[in-house]
Amino acid sequence: FGEAHNIFIDEKNGRLYSVGTDTQSGGVIVLDLTEDPDNPTLLASVNLPANPSSGQGYAHDIYVRDNIAYGSHGYLGFFIWDMTDPTTPILLASKNTGAYNHSSWVTEDLQYAYIAEEVPQKEITILDISDVTDIQYLGQFSDPLLPNAPTPPRAHNPFVRADLLYISYYHDGVKVYDISDPLMPEIEAYFDTADDTEHSNYSGYIGAWGIYPYLPNGCIGV
Numbered sequence: 001f002g003e004a005h006n007i008f009i010d011e012k013n014g015r016l017y018s019v020g021t022d023t024q025s026g027g028v029i030v031l032d033l034t035e036d037p038d039n040p041t042l043l044a045s046v047n048l049p050a051n052p053s054s055g056q057g058y059a060h061d062i063y064v065r066d067n068i069a070y071g072s073h074g075y076l077g078f079f080i081w082d083m084t085d086p087t088t089p090i091l092l093a094s095k096n097t098g099a100y101n102h103s104s105w106v107t108e109d110l111q112y113a114y115i116a117e118e119v120p121q122k123e124i125t126i127l128d129i130s131d132v133t134d135i136q137y138l139g140q141f142s143d144p145l146l147p148n149a150p151t152p153p154r155a156h157n158p159f160v161r162a163d164l165l166y167i168s169y170y171h172d173g174v175k176v177y178d179i180s181d182p183l184m185p186e187i188e189a190y191f192d193t194a195d196d197t198e199h200s201n202y203s204g205y206i207g208a209w210g211i212y213p214y215l216p217n218g219c220i221g222v
Contacts, residue, residue: 001029009033010064015086016040017069019059026056028069030086044086050076050094061103061157068092070113070129072101078115080132093132097125105158105165112138112182114165116155121202123152124167126183143187145172146202153202159213164188166213166220173208174222193222 005020014034021029027047031040050057050073057079061072069081069089077096081089102118106129115125123140142152153172158165165177165185173193177185194207212221 004029006061008062008064010067012066015043015064015067015083017062017064017083019062019071026054026058028059028062028071028083028086028089030083046087046089048073048079048081048089049091050079060101063105065106065110070104070106072104072115074100074102077101078104078113078127078135080129080135093129093135095127095135095137097127097137098122103157105160107160107179107182108162112179114158114160114179116158116167118154118156121151121154124155124158124185126185138183141185143175144202145190145192146200149202151202154205156208157210159211161213164213166211168208168211168222170194170205170207170209171202174211174220191222 001021001023003022004018007018009016016031018029024045029045030043032043047056049055057073059071063070067084069083071079079094080092099117099122100119102116104115106113111130113127113129123142125140126138128136144153154170156168158167163180165179167175169175171194174191176189178188179185
């Protein structure tokens with residue numbers, strides 16, 4: 001492929017997953033990095049049949065842990081795939097979250113998922129994924145910096161590290177939540193990356209588009 005919307009590396013298994021590519025827009029491309037990371041080999045280029053009518057499903061984002069892929073499939077919702085054999089993805093579970101599932105991340109114990117539904121503006125959604133045969137919707141939350149906000153702030157990407165949930169929140173900058181109680185996230189810290197004149201509403205795409213909270217020195221890239 002020549003371009004992709006996103007990639008994710010399942011480090012334990014040395015596989016790179018690429019979604020939203022220009023050659024496999026309805027699924028995922030999987031590359032093997034174990035032999036020569038500078039020259040990955042193709043393991044699979046397959047549709048993800050999230051949409052029964054088309055037999056495929058565009059994934060806007062993907063997170064993979066030990067061959068289990070957690071896919072954000074836009075308006076189709078949240079899907080969990082067994083990618084042990086990448087040529088034959090097995091659907092383990094799905095949940096339509098009611099908006100545009102832009103991106104998602106799961107807790108380190110694989111019990112909960114946090115979903116950013118970027119368009120239209122929605123709050124962060126919490127799912128209980130402890131039983132993949134019965135995913136449960138647990139609710140939503142947001143804490144807008146703008147008083148009397150007409151709509152919720154627009155969350156772009158959530159990431160989990162230990163008991164902290166990091167979110168790039170466009171107008172509201174970076175927000176960090178304590179999720180030691182996964183059902184009751186509490187604001188731990190925030191850093192506003194937009195100036196005050198840009199806080200008139202939450203209708204645009206200015207501010208913090210993405211973050212990276214996994215640097216070994218504890219810094220956050222935004």
